[in-house]
Amino acid sequence: MDKVKIALIGAGNISHAHIQSYRKMENVEVYAICDINEQRLNETADEYGITRRYTDVDTMLADLPELDAADVCVWNCNHAECAIKALNAGLHVMCEKPMAYNAQQAVAMQEAAEKNGKLLMIGFVLRFSDEAKIAKDFIDKGYIGDIYYSKAQYIRRHGNPGGWFGDKSRSGGGPVIDLGVHVIDLTRYLMGNPKPVSVYAASYDKLGNRPHLKNNVGWIPRDAKPDDPCDVEDFAVALIRYDNGAVTQLETSYSLHGEGAGNKVLYGTKGGLDLSNGVKIYGEYNDFLTDFNVYTSNYKESQEMFAAEMAHFVDCIVNGTECRAKAEDGIEVMKILDAIYLSAKTGHEVIL
Ligand SMILES: NC(=O)c1ccc[n+]([C@@H]2O[C@H](COP(=O)([O-])OP(=O)(O)OC[C@H]3O[C@@H](n4cnc5c(N)ncnc54)[C@H](O)[C@@H]3O)[C@@H](O)[C@H]2O)c1
Structure with missing residues (x-):
């Protein structure tokens, strides 16, 4: 497999820990980034030299069919929407904690992962x-x-x-x-x-x-x-x-x-x-x-805890390793x- 191409959805505070973790891995490329806040998008993208920038998830997913995975770092209310869109576009998804705004949304996320046969990992970093x-x-x-x-x-x-x-x-x-x-x-x-x-x-x-x-x-x-x-x-x-x-x-x-x-x-x-x-x-x-x-x-x-978490996400994608932070735990x-x-x-x- 070529480098795993990951898109960050959400370019705020925690996205930095995620991006820095991916940048430590030779087999990963932070390929694109998306945030509805254009200023934040550009600040974070500039810091890491990410050139593919989007203010809308749908446009990013439509433009970049070559993506392998998405990493959802948005406000809790938008976890489900962003994760489900990415899963439906055929991407593996890493989603920050809490899994969603409520359990109902979390169940819908897991259903989307199952329907598309993709990994949905939850950011239980501890x-x-x-x-x-x-x-x-x-x-x-x-x-x-x-x-x-x-x-x-x-x-x-x-x-x-x-x-x-x-x-x-x-x-x-x-x-x-x-x-x-x-x-x-x-x-x-x-x-x-x-x-x-x-x-x-x-x-x-x-x-x-x-x-x-x-x-x-x-x-x-x-x-x-x-x-x-x-x-x-x-x-x-x-x-x-x-x-x-x-x-x-x-x-x-x-x-x-x-x-x-x-x-x-x-x-x-x-x-x-x-x-x-x-x-x-x-x-x-x-x-x-x-x-x-x-x-x-x-x-x-x-x-380093984040580095271990992101390394595990990539390991699951590349080697099919069993996920240690599954969607079913996120739902519970x-x-x-x-x-x-x-x-x-x-x-x-x-x-x-
Ligand atoms: N694992 C941890 O220890 C840890 C620590 C901090 C935050 N988090 C989680 O990370 C997530 C983000 O937190 P943060 O502190 O980075 O917040 P933040 O406000 O700094 O960043 C969130 C970004 O998401 C963007 N956004 C919101 N909806 C969007 C959408 N639909 N599409 C694209 N971009 C959108 C916002 O514009 C904002 O820039 C939260 O779910 C939070 O619980 C986890």
């Missing part, structure tokens, strides 16, 4: 960290036993990125769909992808995007400006029950009066596995309570996200 790889190795070899509880936490103290992220019509929601999605997927993946059966949740919008704040803590991608929309939740908590009896507790926020945190812990019958900061294992050894750390000497920074996670919003709205448990 699956591609070294920690996830190590954790999976311990779990698969039985060191943790049966996992019956997990904590999935992604707390920002002040981290509403502003722009479209606070605009529900484009994002679908706040930290649940933007941040929670990452840790729900990671814990579910490490628990063996069980099916969700019920969700109980509460969400709050007490603090908003707080554009008045003069200082910040931690790494925040982009601060909300005073005139940015904000009709999304700023904190949510949920209990997700799976068909194997296991439960995950989610906590996620853009705004919260407390320290930023990202605890990800799995509790099993033989051991506990903590991925909050490296990989730590809790268990029993020689009849003593024992902990040990697994050293991740080649710890991957986020950029979307069902959980929909149920969190519904449960928080109604105050009742949602049965899936």
Whole structure:
């Protein structure tokens, strides 16, 4: 096969991590780029010397039948439309998280992939960290036993990125769909992808995007400006029950009066596995309570996690390798996200 020709759809923030990852691969060419915002399109295309530029997906797909794949990096509300068009044009698709705006759209995307016999991979980038790889190795070899509880936490103290992220019509929601999605997927993946059966949740919008704040803590991608929309939740908590009896507790926020945190812990019958900061294992050894750390000497920074993710996408296309972040998982996670919003709205448990 010649170089895999990929088109980026969406030339914003995250497209840079994707393009930089593809540029590391000798068998890939970032062949074209598309964004409805012409200025952004040209800025990103200029940075990487991409000459085929489009402000409309349909025109790009019609003009470039030689494309092999598309990488969808647009607002959540447009994931489904862009991905389905690309799949129907016969392209393999990599789609950023969350898979779609809601589960219904996610199902339509998978149907388009199946109908066209093309790969649809979802951008669950945390699956591609070294920690996830190590954790999976311990779990698969039985060191943790049966996992019956997990904590999935992604707390920002002040981290509403502003722009479209606070605009529900484009994002679908706040930290649940933007941040929670990452840790729900990671814990579910490490628990063996069980099916969700019920969700109980509460969400709050007490603090908003707080554009008045003069200082910040931690790494925040982009601060909300005073005139940015904000009709999304700023904190949510949920209990997700799976068909194997296991439960995950989610906590996620853009705004919260407390320290930023990202605890990800799995509790099993033989051991506990903590991925909050490296990989730590809790268990029993020689009849003593024992902990040990697994050293991740080649710890991957986020950029390298993206490189591993994109390399896997290309490997699936070129070598037919089984995809590690399938559309069917994207759908299950979307069902959980929909149920969190519904449960928080109604105050009742949602049965899936
Ligand atoms: N994996 C991660 O850690 C991670 C991090 C950030 C963002 N994301 C995801 O990536 C996606 C984009 O986020 P971002 O931060 O880059 O946003 P962004 O606003 O910086 O970029 C999105 C771009 O998509 C363009 N766009 C919207 N609809 C389009 C359409 N129909 N056709 C062509 N272009 C269109 C917009 O004009 C914008 O330039 C989101 O789904 C987000 O959840 C993932």
